[in-house]
Amino acid sequence: MKALCWYGTHDVRVETVPDPTILNPRDAVVKITSTAICGSDLHLYDGYIPTMQRGDILGHENMGEVVEVGKEVKNLRPGDRVVVPFTIACGRCFFCKRKESSLCDNSNPNAWMAEKLYGFSPAGLFGYSHMMGGYAGGQAEYLRVPFADVGPIKVPKEIPDDKVLFLSDIFPTGYMAAEQCHITEGDTVAVWGCGPVGLFAMKSAYLLGAARVIAIDRFPERLRMAREHAGAQTINYEEQDLSEALMEMTGGRGPDACIDAVGMEAHTTGVINVYDKVKQAMMLETDRPQALREAILHCRKGGTVSVPGVYGGYIDKFPMGAAMNKGLTIKTGQTFMKKYMDPLLGRIQNNEIDPSFLITHHMRLEDAPHGYDIFRNKQDDCIKVVLKP
């Protein structure tokens, strides 16, 4: 089959590789009909996630048609149309029973690597480094899905791929980011980053009762999307002073909740940007956390900072004094997919939200390297690329 493989920083290629097969009794093989490039794939593309190996197949936003199931998979059969969550979960451990599926104890074959860096290992992920399991991803014609009796959800034939594909990651991820803010009536929620997760966080904040959403970015097309599709007020931090604008918009109190939908490769203006880039280049910090710092500093006293943005390792100049003395709650985590996929499919079916607004580009799998390039460099107003193998 054809698959998009990682060969190094800014080097991804579509190669011919063997077809996947059933390796364990709870596996299934899915023929991919749609797969998206995620913003977090850019962290791999930019070479910031450790334990990648040449030839790794990327892709964790996948859906398609079941073509084969292992002997322990009783709830799926060939022909079923499924959306596959990006986290792999056994469904039976302490964490899975609490529906915290991204914390599954049993799905990472390389748990020891993650334990070295994080103390404990989170769940395995598709196409997201060997530390996270080394599983082949779905930017390919076929995908092997471990614990397939637990993760994938069946979707009705009449809903098009584009409407349900983002149930695989970014819609639940944005939704959980907003839910973690414990939004109450009248709340203002500020969101750093108007990429796909940020946009879903904004829409979800309104679904959960926020009075106002403020979107922060520097790319006009993304800010426009935040205004037009997510109903947000916007701040372009390259044109306005972020602090002044936020204080003005919130009557000097600060947002009730702040969401960092940027993560480890934050950009900012001025000296601090240079500082973080130099430290990252010299391996003195692995992540550039400026969005997180700003979220903590601007959040109102007693507010919540929610972090769906991906971080890999260590950060510097973390304003713990502000977090502690203002009594902030910080919530974070890879998404608890099992908890959100079914209810959010319901919201799509009820026409409360149509996630396909996000898609700016459809491409063939063969053109995926071009997709990475324009997504990475924000060219051609690229916000979301969907590949059709």
Add this chain to the structure above:
Amino acid sequence: MTTEQVNADVESSRLRTQPRERPPRSTLSRHRKRDRSQARPPLRTVENPLARGLGWFGIGLGLIEVMAPRGLARAIGIYNHRALLRVFGLREIASGLGILSQPRPVGWMWGRVGGDAMDLAVLALALASSRSRRGRVAAATAAVAGVAVLDVLCSRQLSEQTGMIDESRAIRTHKSMTISRSPEELYRAWRDFDNLPRWMSHLESVRMIGENRSHWIAKGPAGAPVEWDAELTEDRPNEYIAWRSIGGSDVDHAGSVRFERAPAGRGTEVHVDLAYRPAGGMTGAAVAKLFGRAPDQQIQEDLRRFKQTMEAGEAPTTRGQPRGA
């Protein structure tokens, strides 16, 4: 980060954090007594009584050298070398503190031996000097030589205990994991020894050859299997299983597993103890190779495979999946 680097990391951290010790002749008596508070006593101060004595002696002597160098110089009959005695005093205090603050201060003890050599050299010069009182210097030299003998003895003792001279080749680990199954289910799976190779990757097979006896085959170095017979030494249903190899085997092996019900239906805490040491014709190096470069890590992985098998019904794998060339 490559896998090799992570491996090297795992290895070096193991070496840092694991004090090398000879396992007791039988690990079994310890298993019975062990409870949580005893699991790994923190080691803070020096254990060897001779080293402790020498540490305190060094601090005492050092204090005199620093605070009363003139009186001391007179007592040992050398011409007033105040500055030099103060420096020596600081050295004595530093090494004394170093010795007392570590469980096995091998380096600090050998440092004392070096210090003794310096003391003796200065005293030898003083003996040759016309300005010294030779009788007193000779007495001081004899005293220092006496202490030096003790220092050498103690240093060698510590070196042997910590493996600097005689590398201890035994492997001994203790691992714990909480598994979301009942003690009864876990006990049943483990008590059927034939199952062990499903999660213990260094084992080829285990076969019951009698009521309490089993025959074990491990994957030895260079593909040559290592075999031994073991007997059940304790069996408390749903709680505890212990076994050990029978005399005359190539390897002296003892193991135990304890199942403890976790609170509020959170499954079972499983505590595994394993010890391997060379015996008979087998060399220590060969025992070490049973487990590769990081035995502690490997046994952790074995226990994890047990958990995965019992909870998820299978161990996750990527072996055989596609990838780019």
